[in-house]
Amino acid sequence: MRLSAALKLLAVLLAALTVALVAAVKSMDMGKLKTLAVEQVRAATGRELVLAGPLELRLGLVPRLIANDVSLSNMPGGSRPTMVSVERIEAEVALLPLLKREIRVQRLVLSSPDVLLETDRAGHGNWSFTAADNVSEPLPPAKGGPPATRFTLREVKIKNARLFWRDGMAGNGRHFNLHKLMVQPEALGKGGVAVQAVGDLEGRMLNLDGRLVMPAAEDKPWGVHLQGSFDAIQAKVEGTVADPLGGRGIELAVAAQGDELGKVVLHSQAPGKPLDAQSPLALGPFKLSARLTDGHGLLAVADLDLTAGRRDALLVTARGGVADLMALTGVELTLGADSDTLAGLSRLTGSEVPSIGPLKATGQLSGGGTQWKLGDFKANLGGSDLSGQLALDMSQRPRLSGALTSVALALADFTTPASKPGEKLAPKGLKAANDGRLFPATPVSFSALRSFDAKVDLHVGRLDLGKAHLTDATAQMSVADGRLSVRPLRAALAGGTVEAEMTLAALDKGGDLALKLQGRGVDLGRMLKEAGIDALAGGRSTLRLDLHGRGESWRALMASSSGESVLSVGEGRVHNTAIDWAAGDLLIQVLGVLNPLSRSEDDTPLSCAVVRFVVRDGIATADRGIAVETAKVNVVGSGTVDLRDERLDLGIVPKARDGIGLSLTSPLAGLTRVRGTLAEPSLSLDEMGTARTAASVGAAMATGGLSLLGEALFDRLTGDDTPCKTALGNAPAKSDKGKKPAGKKGRKQSRSESGFLDGLFGG
Structure with a gap:
């Protein structure tokens, strides 16, 4: 066939095709097509x-x-x-x-x-659409129809x-702008379509590219090979999906990583808010890998491996799977947490966290929905450890239950900053707030106690409180009806026993605190020696504390407190030569001033010692409630500790006992005053008493005490032969019969001094 004939034939065919196409189009009823589509x-x-x-x-x-x-x-x-x-x-x-x-x-x-x-x-x-039962494949064209x-x-x-x-x-929502989405065939031979998407989620850019492999047969799944980025977060998805539109037949491997996990959390909680290095959600980098499947009709996560955070704050790991990701049930995860120092958590908690550590914790998280369990929990912080299991039931009112045990817990591990290699930390005493007060005035919300219930049993082999430690401590902590209770706490302390109860109830404003403590048979000398102070041998003691207060802060709770505290120490021996009287703490310095001659002897026999305060509306008063009886000296003290402003004013006076070669009517020292605040107490000597003491003690060495006759004033104030019983409120009643008034040799008492001392020592 000639070329011209072929071209003519092609032209005829094209013309015929065009005519047929136009005829076909004209025969279509667009109105019926719209009706069919609807x-x-x-x-x-x-x-x-x-x-x-x-x-x-x-x-x-x-x-x-x-x-x-x-x-x-x-x-x-x-x-x-x-x-x-x-x-x-x-x-x-x-x-x-x-x-x-x-x-x-x-x-x-x-x-x-x-x-x-x-x-x-x-x-x-x-x-979620509601389809009719008779829906089937697209209908074939009816004769003359659409x-x-x-x-x-x-x-x-x-x-x-x-x-x-x-x-x-x-009641919230999110906006997403998809600027461009293209799905088009790949180059010849690759057997798939290329996918490209560009968009933004409230200003944060999303880029996605990859390919989808169309199935060769209807019973074969689609192949998925996608990767993308979202605001510096890189992600990759590979696998197959049998029904992309229905979201069924999923077998996908997912991987993601980013330089800041906080961005993911922030996007879900506060869209559009910027994140900087000081943000509370600056958590650190993360890396995630997992498999998504729906083999049992539920979207599940398997082979999950997540690492997030930093060791200078908190590094968290999670490995395992979730049987139902949408309902968040069937969770089986192995959790871990590591930290070199917890100071980095200050941003997350909103309050200062001490630079303590290192921390290492592991546990098995299981359950889901309303029932959660943390089993095989083990944690180590510094030299402290804790293990056990906890369960959370959220079916009705959230309820936490479980049991925790510890071989050793040290309070310093939770309060003392971690030291660097070679660094020596100075010993810390009571830490005052910025305003110089010991108890913080920051309001505390106790309302959270109304939002859940709890019952947790605790056992600690050794509880180190700093200068003392408890052994074999057990307690049950419970929360019910907005009230936290710790009862009873039982423990051994220096050969004795301690039992305590505490309740803290949430009020409309603040909380209501009640604390009771009873100690019996505690060997005070042993307790001091275990704390590194070889000052006493013996001294079996009893302790009773009963306080109750209300307030919106710990400062307010103490300022409103009422109750009583009593410490009673039994017989023992004070090791004079083992005590650093000058460099010791305030109590040691007070004892040194009250008994200056004790430094020349190896030991001082102690008969008893008592410290008793009665607390009313934030004022703790010791009305002759401070007493010490030794073989050489009796000591009586009175004063107040004002818990409202944390100021204290205590006066202590000694009196010689028979057998030391000094007059029984003369003091060994003047009136010793303890003033200042609870955070910064100070010691001073009454000027009048100090001058008299210097002369009296010096004269006593030369005259055998004869020059000390006539000190009737101090004899009257310190003439109690049983100050310990008086301090405890158990002293026998005394009669004035046979009492000799002060003679001419007695010093006349001034009106002002009489008023102060009568007020201090109860007249």
């Missing part, structure tokens, strides 16, 4: 499809089916009438199938779609899409 969507979803604009088919080398102003209705009770609205939809159709009155869509372009995904108050999503429509998509393009997520249960 009916098919209603049957498949239960929703209304609205094609407000005209539906037209434009001819050309690539025919296009165009629809304008298209919308799909929302679920009943939704926040707006439409779930999806699209300004324009262009569908490129295959040319030859039009001759058979079939519309096969190969390329789809959506311009400016607006999509709303939301849940109602019950958590039901608007993407053409059948088939989708054999090879390319999808979306431009300027807006997606909005609204949580009807929480």
Whole structure:
């Protein structure tokens, strides 16, 4: 055949094809096609499809089916009438199938779609459609009716899409702008389509690219190979999905990593808020890998491996899986936490955390929904340890239960900053706040006690409190009806026993604190020696403390407290030569001033010692409640500790006992005063008493005490032969019969001195 004849034949065929195409198009009823589309969507979803604009088919080398102003209705009770609205939809159709009155869509372009995904108050999503039972494959064209429509998509393009997520249960939402989405065939031979997406989530850029491998047969899954980034977070997904639109048949390997986990948390809690290095959510880098599957009809996570944080604050690890990710049930995770120092947690807690550590903790988290369990819990902080298990029941009111044990717990591990290699830390006493007060005035919210219940048993082999330690300590901590109770706490202390109870109840404002403590048979000398102070041998003691207060801060609780505290020490021997009287603490210095001659002897026999305070409305008063009886000296003291401003004023006076070669009517020292505050107490000597003591003690050495006769004033104030019983309130009543008044040799007492001492020592 000649070329010219072939060209003529081709022209005739093209003309015939064009005529046939035009005839086919003209035979299509667009109104019936719209009606068919609406009916098919209603049957498949239960929703209304609205094609407000005209539906037209434009001819050309690539025919296009165009629809304008298209919308799909929302679920009943939704926040707006439409779930999806699209300004324009262009569908490129295959040319030859039009001759058979079939519309096969190969390329789809959506311009400016607006999509709303939301849940109602019950958590039901608007993407859950109600399909009719008779929905099937697209209907074949009826004779003379509208053409059948088939989708054999090879390319999808979306431009300027807006997606909005609204949580009807929480009442919040998120905006996502999809600037461009393209799904198009890859280069020949790769057997898939390339995917590219660019968007932003409230100003944070999202980039996604990769490929989807179309199945060779209907029973084969789609291949997924995607990677992308979101605001410096890198992610990768690989695997297969049997039904991408239905979200079924998922077998995906997921990996993600980023330089800051806090960005992920911040985006979910406070969208649009910037994150800097000082933010409370600056948690550190993270790395995640896992497998997503739905083999049992539930979206599950397996082979989870998560590492997040930094060792200079807190490094957290999690390994395991979740049987139902959407319901968060079937959790089986091995958790770990490591920290070189916990000071970095200050940003997270909102308050200063001491530079303590190192910390290492592990545990098995299991359960889900309303039932959670932390088993095989083990933690070490410094030299302290804790282990056991806890359970949380949230089926009704949250309830925490469990049991914890410890071989050793040291208070210093939770309060003392960790030292660097070679660094020596100075010993710490009571730490005052910025205003110089010991008890902080920061308001404390006790209302959290009303939000949950708890019952936890605790056993500690050794509880180190600093200068003392308890052994074999047991306690039960419970929370019920807004009241925290610790009862009873039982422990051994220096050969004796201690039993305590504490309750803290939440009030409308602040809390109500009640504390009771009873100690019996405690060897004070042994306790001091274990603390590194070899000052006493013996001294079996009893201790009783009963306090009650109310307030919105620990300072207010102490300022309103009432009750009583009593310490009673039995017989023992004071090791004079083992005590550093000058460099010792305040108590040692007071004893040194009261008994200056004790430094010349190896030991001083101690008969008893008592410190008793009665507390009323924040004022602790010792009315002759301070007493010491030794073989050489009796000591009586009185005064107040004002817990409202933490100031103290105590006066202590000694009196010689028979057998030391000095007059029984003369003091060994003047009036010793302890003043200042609880955080910074100070010691001073009454000027009048100090001058008299210096002369008296010096004269006593030369005259055997004869020059000390006539000190009737101090004899009257310190003439109690049983000051310990007096301090405890057990002294026998005394009669004035036979009492000799002060003679001419007695010193006349001034009115001002009499008033002060009568007030100090109860007259």
